[in-house]
Amino acid sequence: MKLYKKEGNIVQILSFPNENVEKGDYLLIEDADAGKALIAQVIDVQFANIPGILEELLRGLPDGGELIQGEDFDPLEIAPHITYIQDASLLICKIRATVENESLSPSSSWLPSRSQSIIRKLPIPMLLKLARVDGKLPIQLGGTKDSSPLTIDASALDGRLNIITGKKETGKSHLSKLLISNLVGYKATVIVFDLNGEYLSLGMTADGKRNAYYDKIHVLTPSQNFRVALKQVNLHVLLDILIHALHLPGTSAREFRRIWQSLKERDMLNMHELGEAIRNWHCNQHVKDALFSRYYALVNSGFFTDNVAEATLLEECLFKAKEHGGAIIINLRNTSMIDRQIVVEYLLGKLVELLTSWKLKAVFLFAEEAHLYLRETYWDDIVTRMRHFGIFTTFITNQPDTIRENIYRQADNIFLFNFTNEHDLEVVSRAARVDAETMKSIAKDLPPHHCLVLGKVVKDFPMVAKVRALDIKTMGETRLFFTDTN
Amino acid sequence: METALPQRLIQLSMNSLKNVQNQNFQLIQQNLQATQFLQPIPLKPRKEPAIIAAVDTSSIKIGETSTGILIAIRGANIWKQNRHYRYIRLGPFILHITEENKKEVYNSLQNALNPSSENHQNPPNLQQMPTRLASLLERWLQKMLSKTLNNGIILFDGSLTSGTPDTPTKTMKEILETARKKENTVLAFSKMTNLRLNGHIITEILPTHKPPYMLEAVGLRAKPPIVLFGDVYVAKLSNGNYAFRLDIDKEIPLPQKIEAVEKLLGNDLLAQGYPETLRLAHILCTFTANEVIAMQHFITRKCGVKIINRPDMHRLLFGVFGKGEANS
Numbered sequence: 001m002k003l004y005k006k007e008g009n010i011v012q013i014l015s016f017p018n019e020n021v022e023k024g025d026y027l028l029i030e031d032a033d034a035g036k037a038l039i040a041q042v043i044d045v046q047f048a049n050i051p052g053i054l055e056e057l058l059r060g061l062p063d064g065g066e067l068i069q070g071e072d073f074d075p076l077e078i079a080p081h082i083t084y085i086q087d088a089s090l091l092i093c094k095i096r097a098t099v100e101n102e103s104l105s106p107s108s109s110w111l112p113s114r115s116q117s118i119i120r121k122l123p124i125p126m127l128l129k130l131a132r133v134d135g136k137l138p139i140q141l142g143g144t145k146d147s148s149p150l151t152i153d154a155s156a157l158d159g160r161l162n163i164i165t166g167k168k169e170t171g172k173s174h175l176s177k178l179l180i181s182n183l184v185g186y187k188a189t190v191i192v193f194d195l196n197g198e199y200l201s202l203g204m205t206a207d208g209k210r211n212a213y214y215d216k217i218h219v220l221t222p223s224q225n226f227r228v229a230l231k232q233v234n235l236h237v238l239l240d241i242l243i244h245a246l247h248l249p250g251t252s253a254r255e256f257r258r259i260w261q262s263l264k265e266r267d268m269l270n271m272h273e274l275g276e277a278i279r280n281w282h283c284n285q286h287v288k289d290a291l292f293s294r295y296y297a298l299v300n301s302g303f304f305t306d307n308v309a310e311a312t313l314l315e316e317c318l319f320k321a322k323e324h325g326g327a328i329i330i331n332l333r334n335t336s337m338i339d340r341q342i343v344v345e346y347l348l349g350k351l352v353e354l355l356t357s358w359k360l361k362a363v364f365l366f367a368e369e370a371h372l373y374l375r376e377t378y379w380d381d382i383v384t385r386m387r388h389f390g391i392f393t394t395f396i397t398n399q400p401d402t403i404r405e406n407i408y409r410q411a412d413n414i415f416l417f418n419f420t421n422e423h424d425l426e427v428v429s430r431a432a433r434v435d436a437e438t439m440k441s442i443a444k445d446l447p448p449h450h451c452l453v454l455g456k457v458v459k460d461f462p463m464v465a466k467v468r469a470l471d472i473k474t475m476g477e478t479r480l481f482f483t484d485t486n
Numbered sequence: 487m488e489t490a491l492p493q494r495l496i497q498l499s500m501n502s503l504k505n506v507q508n509q510n511f512q513l514i515q516q517n518l519q520a521t522q523f524l525q526p527i528p529l530k531p532r533k534e535p536a537i538i539a540a541v542d543t544s545s546i547k548i549g550e551t552s553t554g555i556l557i558a559i560r561g562a563n564i565w566k567q568n569r570h571y572r573y574i575r576l577g578p579f580i581l582h583i584t585e586e587n588k589k590e591v592y593n594s595l596q597n598a599l600n601p602s603s604e605n606h607q608n609p610p611n612l613q614q615m616p617t618r619l620a621s622l623l624e625r626w627l628q629k630m631l632s633k634t635l636n637n638g639i640i641l642f643d644g645s646l647t648s649g650t651p652d653t654p655t656k657t658m659k660e661i662l663e664t665a666r667k668k669e670n671t672v673l674a675f676s677k678m679t680n681l682r683l684n685g686h687i688i689t690e691i692l693p694t695h696k697p698p699y700m701l702e703a704v705g706l707r708a709k710p711p712i713v714l715f716g717d718v719y720v721a722k723l724s725n726g727n728y729a730f731r732l733d734i735d736k737e738i739p740l741p742q743k744i745e746a747v748e749k750l751l752g753n754d755l756l757a758q759g760y761p762e763t764l765r766l767a768h769i770l771c772t773f774t775a776n777e778v779i780a781m782q783h784f785i786t787r788k789c790g791v792k793i794i795n796r797p798d799m800h801r802l803l804f805g806v807f808g809k810g811e812a813n814s
Contacts, residue, residue, distance in 0.1 A: 052775030
């Protein structure tokens with residue numbers, strides 16, 4: 001390999017066919033005289049612009065559909081040299097760091113010698129060592145292209161905002177499960193908004209047996225084993241549900257507040273009494289109708305109960321998870337959009353309440369396709385306010401444009417699976433932690449189950465890894481029409 | 487005798503390259519060129535099958551060493567049969583030519599071509615060596631083709647003029663005699679000519695006549711030692727502004743000459759009035775920049791020569807007005 005050009009933080013390297021370098025690989029450009037080396041990542045592989053190549057190709061053009069048949073008497077065997085030159089490639093590389101005295105700095109301000117520099121592939125384990133991608137809480141994500149393991153540290157997810165994105169069936173949920181199971185293994189509290197019931201069997205092996213996490217996985221299905229009593233709900237949480245999920249107008253919300261206060265003073269906070277109170281409340285008929293319609297929405301959701309004994313499971317699970325680690329899977333499958341919003345509003349409110357009062361230390365929240373249940377104002381809340389309370393969110397989506405730009409800008413880690421759509425890549429490339437060229441170029445060519453890991457978990461050295469297999473029962477498979485009936 | 491030439495070339499190539507080991511050589515570039523006169527004869531394409539074959543060679547200087555030059559030569563025979571083109575390409579042969587070995591290299595090749603020849607030419611100067619060695623290879627390929635082909639049309643690049651250092655009279659005579667014995671007709675196309683009529687280049691003063699046709703140039707007298715082995719025509723074989731000097735073996739009767747050109751029209755493509763077979767022969771043996779780099783790579787690897795770029799004094803002194811030394 002030979003250093004050809006450097007423009008800004010892009011270097012172009014001439015590579016020959018036997019050198020076998022691919023997109024995503026890291027190269028070390030060592031200048032022994034300068035005592036420094038550049039670490040550069042290949043973001044694109046192009047044909048080198050060889051003089052006379054067009055003539056060479058034109059000469060070999062078919063004669064009426066077939067190549068001109070002939071015999072070459074090439075006694076000096078020059079042909080392999082011609083092929084060697086023709087197949088030379090130009091590696092477009094992004095400079096990631098400078099190594100000097102075994103320490104890394106992000107500088108790319110110096111120019112290595114073009115004639116004297118030695119360029120070689122930098123094995124990922126060596127890069128991980130140099131970048132000090134290690135820690136006490138390892139999570140083995142999978143293997144890199146050179147078959148070395150890629151291990152991140154769970155603490156790099158702690159207090160961070162993460163995004164897992166990629167098109168359908170590329171392995172996003174699989175990676176989420178891997179992260180969740182490892183976090184649970186390190187006694188973390190994890191909450192999953194499970195839209196398609198994919199995480200329900202996180203505690204089971206592929207052959208249906210209990211795995212090591214079985215006792216730590218708690219599945220809560222709204223209106224079945226996950227219900228709440230009005231007494232457990234703070235007024236502001238219920239108002240949030242009424243205003244944001246059920247679109248209750250401001251005037252009606254004020255009346256509702258009075259009704260609530262009245263019931264609370266009489267220690268009669270339950271659904272039955274709430275219905276009676278609205279019926280007997282002296283107010284404008286339109287307000288009353290508005291309140292009634294929302295009341296019935298709450299009743300019909302089945303999420304609210306007057307039996308306090310039925311409504312203790314969430315807190316029980318959270319406290320159990322606090323002690324031993326655990327994942328609380330909120331099964332939102334078969335739940336209507338309004339009901340999903342009610343559940344999520346309640347849960348987030350409850351979490352903030354428990355975290356504010358230090359009943360919980362922190363939780364890792366995994367939110368699949370959050371745009372389907374998260375109200376607009378929550379996005380900013382999650383990356384700012386809730387983060388300070390100790391809710392560390394991981395968004396999982398195959399529609400990257402449903403996540404706001406400011407979320408990408410503030411994301412600490414991105415796990416990017418294959419995207420072919422330019423628009424999708426454009427959206428993700430707004431992330432502050434990596435340049436757009438790297439993301440667009442590498443993500444397009446990622447095979448299934450391979451992800452480009454960006455951000456703090458890899459100390460800002462983008463790496464491609466094949467996510468390792470998990471012995472977990474697969475759920476959430478798409479129901480098909482043309483299935484074998486035998 | 488005939489098959490000895492490639493073997494001799496390989497031997498020469500390897501021997502000459504041995505001398506270049508551990509010498510530095512400088513990269514330079516260069517180009518090649520060619521030469522000549524009139525009653526309108528209308529032509530009709532003859533569709534009866536005939537083999538059309540062509541020969542061309544190419545040479546290039548790929549660098550300089552402290553003692554000489556590194557050159558490459560290559561030749562191609564191409565023929566069209568049953569609507570398909572086939573080829574045999576020889577080379578590239580890379581040679582290191584120095585003042586010391588040029589005579590040996592040149593004479594060895596001449597001997598391989600024509601061992602019975604008594605009056606061997608003196609070797610040319612180093613600058614002329616690439617084209618002269620390519621000419622030797624070209625004559626040998628022409629000889630091979632005229633010997634192996636039966637009842638075909640053989641296309642040469644250039645003219646049938648001999649008595650020049652490039653084309654000894656004896657060699658040309660032998661080639662044409664062999665071709666005649668095998669009932670082949672040799673047609674030589676010149677892309678450029680210096681032949682003039684009333685002060686005008688012959689290919690530029692064409693009568694208004696519907697192509698394809700050819701015009702005979704009469705009254706041409708060559709001064710010794712130049713010998714014209716062909717009758718000279720201007721051929722305009724397709725619509726457009728392209729006409730070429732065409733030399734046809736003098737010893738062939740006129741009807742056979744016309745028949746040969748008509749068979750060419752009926753059996754080969756003639757885009758811009760130039761036979762495709764001859765065009766392909768040229769294309770196949772021409773060196774591309776890519777190949778030059780590959781040969782330099784080969785020499786560096788095989789002979790351990792470290793390539794250095796000698797500063798181009800023209801560029802250095804005249805900047806953008808300097809065309810480069812190869813073009814000076």
